[in-house]
């Protein structure tokens with residue numbers, strides 16, 4: 001017996017129709033989300049917002065390196081510096097599968113003869129909303145390294161630049177161009193935001209969400225999934241254990257003991273799946289579904305009784 005016949009046998013036709021429309025809708029939105037790619041055009045990406053009002057990010061404000069350094073995170077107005085995208089993996093029953101993408105705009109190509117991001121980049125992740133970073137996702141291009149990496153928070157508080165204790169990589173992931181890594185020139189609109197004569201570049205990279213979920217639990221004891229609200233702190237660095245070059249949302253001069261939020265370095269919370277407000281817990285969702293089901297039942301009954 002197929003789905004339509006089975007449903008028709010047990011449910012009124014109008015209710016069955018609504019169910020089929022809803023299933024079709026969820027299947028189609030799932031298919032759209034599956035298409036995310038690391039080299040997608042910028043219009044496909046979601047800018048990560050900062051409510052601090054600071055520029056994300058100021059020009060030529062990296063702590064070391066010259067004014068045309070690829071360590072300079074740049075953004076202004078609608079040309080944001082920090083983006084995300086999510087591919088839910090196509091299995092809507094799992095909340096920990098899929099791929100989480102990031103993109104960062106840099107003020108110059110870097111490299112010698114060919115453009116290359118030749119520094120380190122960290123995304124500190126606060127997954128429980130206490131202002132302390134619990135895990136670091138990184139692009140590890142220090143020296144001869146060319147890999148994505150995940151780092152632990154170490155033993156310090158990780159609430160400010162001078163309490164950051166990033167460990168060595170606890171996991172490294174091979175970069176595959178076009179799959180989990182892309183480094184491409186900005187080609188649309190103002191391609192040199194910081195007017196340094198160097199074309200700006202997008203550094204884009206991706207992690208399996210399950211890898212982040214596992215590392216978050218192993219390093220910080222925090223259980224998370226695609227709906228967990230995450231707050232990011234983004235920075236570039238010459239070495240892979242501190243934020244020593246450019247802190248996104250913060251100018252060149254700042255107090256290293258101020259917390260991330262005071263500095264304006266803490267991004268507004270966003271889940272891996274792209275929600276900017278918390279998704280209700282499954283229990284609350286079930287209650288909501290139950291209420292709407294009974295609400296629908298009552299209105300049908302009252303119409304019948306009115307006939």
Ligand SMILES: [Ca+2]
Nearest residue numbers: 057058072073
């Ligand atoms: Ca900058």
Ligand SMILES: [Ca+2]
Nearest residue numbers: 107192198200
């Ligand atoms: Ca530039």
Ligand SMILES: [Ca+2]
Nearest residue numbers: 126127128132
């Ligand atoms: Ca935390």
Ligand SMILES: [Ca+2]
Nearest residue numbers: 057247248250
């Ligand atoms: Ca900065």
